[in-house]
Amino acid sequence: MAIRFDGRVAIVTGAGHGLGRSYALALGARGAKVVVNDIGGAIDGSGSSATPADAVVEEIRASGGEAVASYDSVAERDSAAQIVATAMDTFGSTDIIINNAGIVRDKSFHKMTLDDYEFVVKVHLLGSVYVTHAAIPHMRNANYGRILMVSSNSGLYGNFGQSNYSAAKMAVIGFMNTLKLEGARNNITINALAPLAATRIAEPSGIFDTYDPELVTPDAVAAMVAYLVSEDCTDSGNILSATAGYYSRIQVMEGAGVRVDPRQNMTPEKIAELWPQIIAMEDPQGYHDGVANLTDVMAKE
Numbered sequence: 001m002a003i004r005f006d007g008r009v010a011i012v013t014g015a016g017h018g019l020g021r022s023y024a025l026a027l028g029a030r031g032a033k034v035v036v037n038d039i040g041g042a043i044d045g046s047g048s049s050a051t052p053a054d055a056v057v058e059e060i061r062a063s064g065g066e067a068v069a070s071y072d073s074v075a076e077r078d079s080a081a082q083i084v085a086t087a088m089d090t091f092g093s094t095d096i097i098i099n100n101a102g103i104v105r106d107k108s109f110h111k112m113t114l115d116d117y118e119f120v121v122k123v124h125l126l127g128s129v130y131v132t133h134a135a136i137p138h139m140r141n142a143n144y145g146r147i148l149m150v151s152s153n154s155g156l157y158g159n160f161g162q163s164n165y166s167a168a169k170m171a172v173i174g175f176m177n178t179l180k181l182e183g184a185r186n187n188i189t190i191n192a193l194a195p196l197a198a199t200r201i202a203e204p205s206g207i208f209d210t211y212d213p214e215l216v217t218p219d220a221v222a223a224m225v226a227y228l229v230s231e232d233c234t235d236s237g238n239i240l241s242a243t244a245g246y247y248s249r250i251q252v253m254e255g256a257g258v259r260v261d262p263r264q265n266m267t268p269e270k271i272a273e274l275w276p277q278i279i280a281m282e283d284p285q286g287y288h289d290g291v292a293n294l295t296d297v298m299a300k301e
Contacts, residue, residue, distance in 0.1 A: 002030075003030065003226060003227065003230045003232055004030050004031045005027055005030050005031045005032035005096070005230065006031035006032075007031075008031070008032050008033070008093075008095040008096060009032065009033045009034075009035070009087050009091040009092070009093045009094055009095050009096065010024075010027045010032040010033070010034050010035070010095065010096035010097075010098065010229065011034075011035040011037060011070075011083060011084065011087050011094060011096065011097050011098065011131070011135070012024040012027070012034060012035070012036060012037065012098045012100055013037045013038075013074050013083065013098065013099055013100050013101035013127070013131060014037070014038055014074075014100040014101030014102055015034075015036045015037055015038050015053065015056055015098075015100065016036070016038030016040055016051075016052025016053045016055070016056055017038070017052055017199065018197065018199030018218060019100060019195055019197055019199055019218050019221055019222070020038070020098070020100040020101070021052075021056050021218070022197075022218035022219055022221065022222040023098050023100060023222050023225050023226075024036050024056050024060065024067070025056065025059060025060060025063075025222075026219075026222040026223070026225065026226045027096070027226060027229070028059075028060035028063065028065035028066070028067055029060075029063060029065065030226065031065070032065075032096065033065075033066040033067070033090075033091045034057075034060055034065070034066070034067040034068075035067070035068055035069075035070050035083065035086055035087045035090070035091075036053045036056045036057050036060070036067055036068070036069050036070065037053065037069075037070040037071075037072065037074070037083050037101065038052045038053040038056075038069075038070075038071070038101075039071055039072070039073050040052045040053060040071065041103075043103060043104055044103055044104065044105050045075075045103035045105070045119060045123060048071070050069065050071055053069040053070065053071060054069050056069075057069045066091075068086060068090045068091075070082070070083050070086045072086075073127075074099075074101045074123060074127030074128070074130060074131055075119070075122050075123050075126065075127050075130075076130070077130050080127060080130030080131045080134060081130065081133075081134040083131055083134070084131065084134035084135045084138070085134075087135075088138065093138065093142060094135045094138045094139065094145075095139070095142070095144060095145060095146065096145075096146045096147075096148075096229045097131060097132055097135050097145075097146070097147045097148070098148045098150075098225065098229065099127070099128035099131060099132065099147070099148065099149050099150055099172070100148075100150050101123060101124075101127055102123060102124050102150065102165075103119070103120060103123050103124075104120070104162070104165055105119065105120050105164065105165075106161045106162055106165070107161055108160070108161050109163045112163065112164065116164060117163070117164040118164075120164035120165055120168055121164060121167060121168045121171070123168075124150075124165070124168035124169060124171075124172065125168045125171045125172060125175070128149060128150075128172055128175065129175065132147060132179070135147075136183075136188070139183075139186065139188050140186045140188070143186050143187050144186075144187050144188070145183065145186070145187070145188035145189070146188075146189055146228070146229040146230070146231075146233070147179070147183075147188065147189070147190040147191075147229075148190070148191055148192070148193060148225060148228055148229055149172040149173070149175065149176050149190065149191070149192040149193070150169075150172070150192070150193055150195065151169045151170070151172055151173055151192045151193065151194045151239065152165070152166070152169040152194050152195075152196075153194050153196070153241070154166045154169055155167070155168070155169025155170035155171075155172075155173070155194075156169070156170065156173075156194060156239070156250060169194075172192060173192055173239060173252075176190050176191070176192045176237060176239075177237060177289070180236040180237035181237075181289055183236070184236065189233065189234060189235065189236035190236055190237065191228050191233075191235065191236060191237065191238045191239075191240060192238070192239045192240070193221075193224065193225065193228065193239075193240050193241075193242060194239065194240065194241045194242070194250065195221040195224075195225075195241075195242045195243060196216060196221075196242075196243035196244070197216050197217060197218040197220070197221050197243065199218060215244045215245070216243060216244045217244075220242065220243075220244065220245055221242045221243065224240060224242040224247055225242075228240070237288070239251065251286040252286065253281070253284035253285065253286050254284065254285050254286075254287070254293065255278075255279070255280055255281045255282060255283070255284055255285075256280070256282050256283040256284075256285075257277070257278060257297075257300070258274050258277040258278055259300045259301055260274070
């Protein structure tokens with residue numbers, strides 16, 4: 001059966017351009033009522049305009065869907081809460097959150113101002129927290145919710161000149177890992193996506209001088225997103241990659257390590273001796289939560 005969102009209300013932040021626009025159009029085409037949120041600024045977060053959000057709303061409506069624009073910033077508590085209030089006031093519920101809004105202010109760390117560092121973290125991490133925090137009570141009352149965090153391979157693996165962006169994109173993984181546990185009893189799932197597509201926010205990196213933009217399309221990513229926020233997807237706590245028709249699961253893994261008697265006199269020299277065993281990634285193991293990890297570690301002989 002076709003995946004549909006009839007009767008569901010979705011909020012997509014940063015939906016005026018690029019991937020966010022594709023997500024909003026994909027959900028609207030499949031029956032969702034969409035709050036198209038975008039401040040309409042530049043990729044560094046400066047400026048504002050109603051035009052991008054309005055244009056996406058008109059696209060959805062022209063195709064027979066329902067949508068409303070939101071111009072509120074995710075980076076402040078009150079304005080982020082207003083995004084959710086727009087969904088509740090206009091459509092009566094909040095079922096889906098796609099925390100897509102993001103900016104870049106790239107520069108090597110020693111040249112980066114702390115203002116630029118903090119603002120990027122605020123938009124990506126705290127913006128996601130603020131919107132989700134406002135939506136969670138409604139999802140708990142409805143015993144239903146689908147939340148998508150947007151991470152990045154820059155956060156998972158690092159990227160020169162993006163220490164602020166990388167830190168924020170890894171931080172949303174930690175947020176997801178706990179919220180997957182807290183939301184489970186209320187049928188609220190949360191997953192994280194590390195996407196890449198030919199969009200304006202990725203253009204400054206020069207990546208499309210190497211890769212064909214026609215292969216790195218937003219629509220290919222939007223297909224994964226639509227599945228992740230659908231009723232059909234009941235998995236929670238996954239990190240997924242989606243780019244150029246490539247889809248995979250990513251997981252933080254822990255090696256088998258080495259166990260020594262902690263009562264013996266451990267020294268830095270002993271650690272140096274054991275170092276090859278400590279860093280070996282033989283028999284890697286992923287864990288559902290911190291308790292499972294600690295239980296396994298303490299059971300090692």
